[in-house]
Amino acid sequence: MxxxxxxxxxxxxxSDYKFGFTSNIETESLPKGLNEEVIRLISxxxxxxxxxxxxxxxxxxxxxxxxxxxxxxxKIPEIDYQDIIYYAAPKQKAKPSSxxxxxxxxxxxxxxxxxxxxxxxxxxxxAVDAVLDSTSVKTTFKETLAEKGIIFCxxxxxxxxxxDLVKKYMGTVVPAGDNYFAALNSxxxxxxxxxxxxxxxxxxxxxxxxxRINAANxxxxxxxxxxxxxxxxxxxxxxxxxxMRDENQLHAAVVEIVALENAEVKYSTVQNWYPGDKNGKGxxxxxxxxxxxxxxxxxxxxWTQVETGSAITWKYPSCILRGDNSVGxxxxxxxxxxxxxxxxxxxxxxxxxxxKSTIISKGISAGQSNNSYRxxxxxxxxxxxxxxxxxxxxxxxxxxxxxxxxxxxxxxxxSAIIEHEATTSKIGEDQIFYCNQRGIDTxxxxxxxxxxxxxxxxxxxPMEFAVEAQKLLQITLExxxx
Amino acid sequence: xxxxxxxxxxxxxxxILKGINLEVNPGELHAIMGPNGSGKxxxxxxxxxxxxxxxxxxxxxxxxxxxxxxDPEERAHKxxxxxxxxxxxxxxxxxxxxxxxxxxxQRKQRGMxxxxxxxxxxxxxxxxxxxxxxxxxxxxxxxxGFSGGEKKRNEIFQMAMLDPALSILDETDSGxxxxxxxxxxxxxxxxxxxxxxxxxxxxxxxLLDYIIPDFVHVLYKGKIVKSSDxxxxxxxxxxxxxxxxxxxxx
Ligand SMILES: Nc1ncnc2c1ncn2[C@@H]1O[C@H](COP(=O)(O)OP(=O)(O)O)[C@@H](O)[C@H]1O
Ligand SMILES: [Mg+2]
Numbered sequence: 001m002x003x004x005x006x007x008x009x010x011x012x013x014x015s016d017y018k019f020g021f022t023s024n025i026e027t028e029s030l031p032k033g034l035n036e037e038v039i040r041l042i043s044x045x046x047x048x049x050x051x052x053x054x055x056x057x058x059x060x061x062x063x064x065x066x067x068x069x070x071x072x073x074x075k076i077p078e079i080d081y082q083d084i085i086y087y088a089a090p091k092q093k094a095k096p097s098s099x100x101x102x103x104x105x106x107x108x109x110x111x112x113x114x115x116x117x118x119x120x121x122x123x124x125x126x127a128v129d130a131v132l133d134s135t136s137v138k139t140t141f142k143e144t145l146a147e148k149g150i151i152f153c154x155x156x157x158x159x160x161x162x163x164d165l166v167k168k169y170m171g172t173v174v175p176a177g178d179n180y181f182a183a184l185n186s187x188x189x190x191x192x193x194x195x196x197x198x199x200x201x202x203x204x205x206x207x208x209x210x211x212r213i214n215a216a217n218x219x220x221x222x223x224x225x226x227x228x229x230x231x232x233x234x235x236x237x238x239x240x241x242x243x244m245r246d247e248n249q250l251h252a253a254v255v256e257i258v259a260l261e262n263a264e265v266k267y268s269t270v271q272n273w274y275p276g277d278k279n280g281k282g283x284x285x286x287x288x289x290x291x292x293x294x295x296x297x298x299x300x301x302x303w304t305q306v307e308t309g310s311a312i313t314w315k316y317p318s319c320i321l322r323g324d325n326s327v328g329x330x331x332x333x334x335x336x337x338x339x340x341x342x343x344x345x346x347x348x349x350x351x352x353x354x355x356k357s358t359i360i361s362k363g364i365s366a367g368q369s370n371n372s373y374r375x376x377x378x379x380x381x382x383x384x385x386x387x388x389x390x391x392x393x394x395x396x397x398x399x400x401x402x403x404x405x406x407x408x409x410x411x412x413x414x415s416a417i418i419e420h421e422a423t424t425s426k427i428g429e430d431q432i433f434y435c436n437q438r439g440i441d442t443x444x445x446x447x448x449x450x451x452x453x454x455x456x457x458x459x460x461x462p463m464e465f466a467v468e469a470q471k472l473l474q475i476t477l478e479x480x481x482x
Numbered sequence: 483x484x485x486x487x488x489x490x491x492x493x494x495x496x497x498i499l500k501g502i503n504l505e506v507n508p509g510e511l512h513a514i515m516g517p518n519g520s521g522k523x524x525x526x527x528x529x530x531x532x533x534x535x536x537x538x539x540x541x542x543x544x545x546x547x548x549x550x551x552x553d554p555e556e557r558a559h560k561x562x563x564x565x566x567x568x569x570x571x572x573x574x575x576x577x578x579x580x581x582x583x584x585x586x587x588q589r590k591q592r593g594m595x596x597x598x599x600x601x602x603x604x605x606x607x608x609x610x611x612x613x614x615x616x617x618x619x620x621x622x623x624x625x626x627g628f629s630g631g632e633k634k635r636n637e638i639f640q641m642a643m644l645d646p647a648l649s650i651l652d653e654t655d656s657g658x659x660x661x662x663x664x665x666x667x668x669x670x671x672x673x674x675x676x677x678x679x680x681x682x683x684x685x686x687x688x689l690l691d692y693i694i695p696d697f698v699h700v701l702y703k704g705k706i707v708k709s710s711d712x713x714x715x716x717x718x719x720x721x722x723x724x725x726x727x728x729x730x731x732x
């Protein structure tokens with residue numbers, strides 16, 4: 001007899017990925033394959049200044065000498081980099097000046113994702129940069145933001161309009177040769193988001209980038225650069241989905257954040273790339289380099305991530321705490337189900353005095369998935385009175401999945417105070433039965449328990465995102481106890 | 483309301499209940515007593531629908547329906563409440579959120595509208611005062627870090643919130659100091675009505691100083707070996723459970 005939990009498990013694992021549709025949007029793309037010629041073409045298509053092409057070529061030459069990182073607790077199938085399209089863009093007027101010029105099918109795509117690009121529909125007051133297949137298609141609320149001197153636009157546009165800022169900061173946090181995937185991104189990235197908050201400005205609304213992969217056989221390589229000048233504040237959100245496709249697709253993004261004196265940047269991600277089907281076929285390979293530099297004294301960078309999608313996740317949003325009294329935070333919920341694999345965590349590098357970092361990681365594994373936390377806390381010689389608190393919890397659902405924790409410490413200053421806590425627990429049949437007895441069915445019970453477990457992290461998300469994330473967790477996991 | 487007939491139950495192929503017969507009618511309060519290991523909690527688990535408890539023969543009728551056919555949550559929606567002997571902790575899930583989900587789920591199943599946030603909070607406050615559960619406990623996660631006594635009070639609080647037709651309270655009295663015991667008993671007495679019924683499972687007669695049962699049953703080695711009125715409890719208190727051995731064998 002099939003018990004209740006198995007039934008729910010079956011229903012859920014067989015339910016469809018909600019965002020798996022494809023859109024019929026005309027795209028312009030380069031042929032498959034990667035070489036210097038392709039890079040020159042990308043740069044040319046984007047009408048880039050010379051320094052950009054140099055940056056790309058340097059990165060490419062670096063990349064050729066590099067190897068896929070092997071240290072992660074992941075089984076990464078061989079990727080044929082010549083079998084990927086490196087540039088695909090929705091065909092539309094170079095820069096649509098109004099929504100009327102945007103392909104209606106494209107607008108419809110974002111509407112179906114719940115992201116209306118018409119500004120009057122944006123009651124929640126979130127400015128959105130929508131990126132489809134590596135190209136920014138529309139940024140909302142640009143004028144409102146411009147009044148405060150805030151620049152929020154696509155990366156490509158920033159290269160044209162604000163080349164000095166791009167030149168000054170791009171690659172300063174994640175150098176072109178930082179790692180295999182960052183180097184690849186630096187060589188071929190086609191677009192992304194750019195954000196600049198001037199001195200003394202508190203950004204009046206959440207800024208958000210919404211990434212969508214649509215075209216087949218296409219890699220998505222976007223790049224985000226956020227610069228927060230002295231005494232400024234911004235909260236930034238990132239969401240992502242992709243169609244269901246049988247083949248795997250590569251996503252290798254780079255995010256760089258620079259926080260100057262007294263500046264604060266909050267970066268929140270709800271990552272919901274297509275995870276592949278229940279047998280592990282298809283899905284996105286998500287190899288992302290995200291790093292923030294607390295450059296000024298008293299600056300603060302907070303990463304919050306809810307990772308539910310992707311077939312493979314390789315991602316370590318990190319903070320370099322250079323300024324004295326600067327603060328780095330990492331709050332993460334990573335969920336894996338079926339055959340998903342995630343190796344995610346953070347790196348906190350303490351350089352300045354009295355720097356503080358907090359790491360809260362909540363892993364949840366179900367099905368036959370593997371979920372690893374990997375974190376490094378590094379305290380440099382001159383980082384007097386550095387403090388770190390890390391808490392890494394794992395929650396297992398069922399007994400075919402795995403949870404692993406790899407905390408690393410490199411402490412070169414004796415005054416450092418480092419605390420680390422870790423727990424592993426299983427959702428108990430007893431907890432579920434207790435809920436059942438109070439009239440709460442197994443699905444809702446798992447939702448309650450998982451959201452309770454992840455609460456510390458979910459609480460860090462902006463309101464609208466928190467609700468979405470809670471639902472997402474429940475959908476991803478319902479009934480995975482067995 | 484509840485009719486248990488010739489009920490045989492195994493756990494892991496081991497026979498635990500061996501032919502239970504019990505009838506509970508609206509307005510009645512039954513006490514089930516018996517030494518440790520006699521099967522009291524097992525009986526409570528069967529009624530609540532725990533998966534690992536197997537009914538090998540016999541029947542349970544609840545308001546004319548076959549209780550054994552229902553999922554645990556369906557039983558709850560139809561008014562069956564179990565006060566657990568060992569209430570579990572659910573970290574991170576606030577009592578407010580938990581009870582709101584439970585109350586609204588029940589209302590939904592009964593075709594009623596969800597309670598508004600303010601009505602719900604009013605109900606929470608009212609019922610937590612009713613069982614003397616400190617307000618800050620209802621703000622905490624379900625049973626997390628609660629003392630033994632607080633956990634038991636919390637069960638009575640949930641009973642008051644859900645207003646069940648049939649309550650089974652499994653050793654809700656054990657491990658309580660006298661004040662907590664009185665509070666629990668007081669709660670049970672005040673919740674008693676003509677149209678609901680309560681089965682208190684207890685090891686000690688102490689609780690029955692404060693709750694007057696209509697019937698007392700002795701469960702011994704998986705069988706109800708004696709049923710009588712309140713006086714039976716006193717007799718057990720006086721003689722202990724040992725004398726039953728001889729009596730049963732006769
Ligand atoms: N999960 C279980 N697996 C095996 N035996 C069990 C289990 N639960 C209870 N039992 C056994 O069933 C018998 C009755 O237990 P229980 O119903 O808890 O008794 P009581 O509540 O009267 O103390 C005991 O012998 C106990 O060891
Ligand atoms: Mg018991």
